[in-house]
Amino acid sequence: MVPPLEALRVRRRWGRHVAVDDLDLAVAAGEVVAVVGLNGAGKTTLMRLLLGMVAPDAGQTRIRGVDVRDASATAWADVGHMVDAACAWPQLTVRQNLEAAARLHGVPPALRAGAVDDAIERLVLGEWADRPMARLSSGNRQRLGLACALVHRPGVIVLDEPSRALDPAGVVAVRRLLRAEAGRGAAILVSSHHLDEIARVADRILVLHRGRWVGRLDPAGEDLERRFFDLVRVADGVERAVDA
């Protein structure tokens, strides 16, 4: 079965800095794959490559087996993301932003109102539904961004640090939401700096360091933080040996 989301030997550099170096990735339907790494490891660049925001210098990224550069409108209508910014604008209210996101993601008119109400309920935004985004707290803006990314119930979901700025209730809500989306068959790629939290959500945790995969973490394992730094240190040690 063709993975809904793939990267095939993808490479991207910014000037002399190699952000993503010969990476392979496959996210299956119903799976939550987490990418963890230090700042500047290449997580966001990988996500941008997968979403066609940036073209690779080599390799390919695919949505349902099709190169993202050739992906159809139908393919993109099944993708939801929050990478770099939410599909939301400060002068619009929560509800107006969700209506805009539903429209832009191709939700049919007859289903739009229901999709918006559903998104408001799932991300617990009811109290702020008629408030402009500019007047929301950072946590509620994050909830709105997630709601906009998921309003159309996509089959492919890419989220860059979905729990950023969320209070504990928000973190739990997002965790449950992602598991529910995976349960209905969505292929989900998330990045995070919070190892303990992501371990409660992910089926697989991949460690990215200096643009390369350096290992995996077992979501059910203990002391993930120590194991993460062990992988990074080993990777750095290997690189230093190679450079020498």
Added chain:
Amino acid sequence: MRDAVVVEGAKLRHAPVGWAAAVLAAVVMPLLGVAFVGLAGTGAQGPLAAKLDGMVVGSGWDALLGTVGQLVAVGQFLAVGFVAVWVFGREFQDGTVAALFALPVSRGRIATAKFAVLGAWALVVSSAVVVVVAVAGIATGLDPADAGLAAGLTKLWFLAVVTSSVALPVALAASVGRGYLAGMATLIAIVAVSQVAVLFGIGGWVPFAAPGLWAVGWQSPETLVSPLQLVVAVVAAMVGVGATAAWWNRFQLR
């Protein structure tokens, strides 16, 4: 495409900048014209009066429409240009441009939708200019049954629309420059270059200067701008619009 237009329309409708620019172009500029004509008619002395002598020519509706035309050529250009910079530049300034990737509607269509909304907004503002001038002129005692009034107001509306169109391509600068600064700098540079072009006698062939020069020519015995030059101005504007949409279809994030 329709959905993109609806979304862009909602974004502009709920943005204070669109309303502020509309008031500036459709109310302030025409009323300023009325004030200038009134001041010129008092026989006052001083630097302002001297400037108005050159600006307000003739009497009655001719003087009012001619004066407002010159103000519209600058004010409408700045208002539409400013809003175009905001509509396109803000997506980069605020980072929301990333959300416009990975959608079933292409970024080229989103850019076209932005122009469609800008165009509709400019048409409404242009029409409001004409209404405000007509009402203000009648309120100051001008004859509403004047034989040349309808033709004069139509010419003013046409000027506002053409001026609006030549302002739209600043969106390309705001896009390529990825924010407000490049767009605003380009807007200001265009005004400066247009002034220089007029001084050197080639303003008619500069798309951004042609509409204003045409308005000045309403009160001049000589034809300053030909119909062909106005057509060239509009065509150049549409090329700029097309180039912006094409750029949006292909650009990547940095």
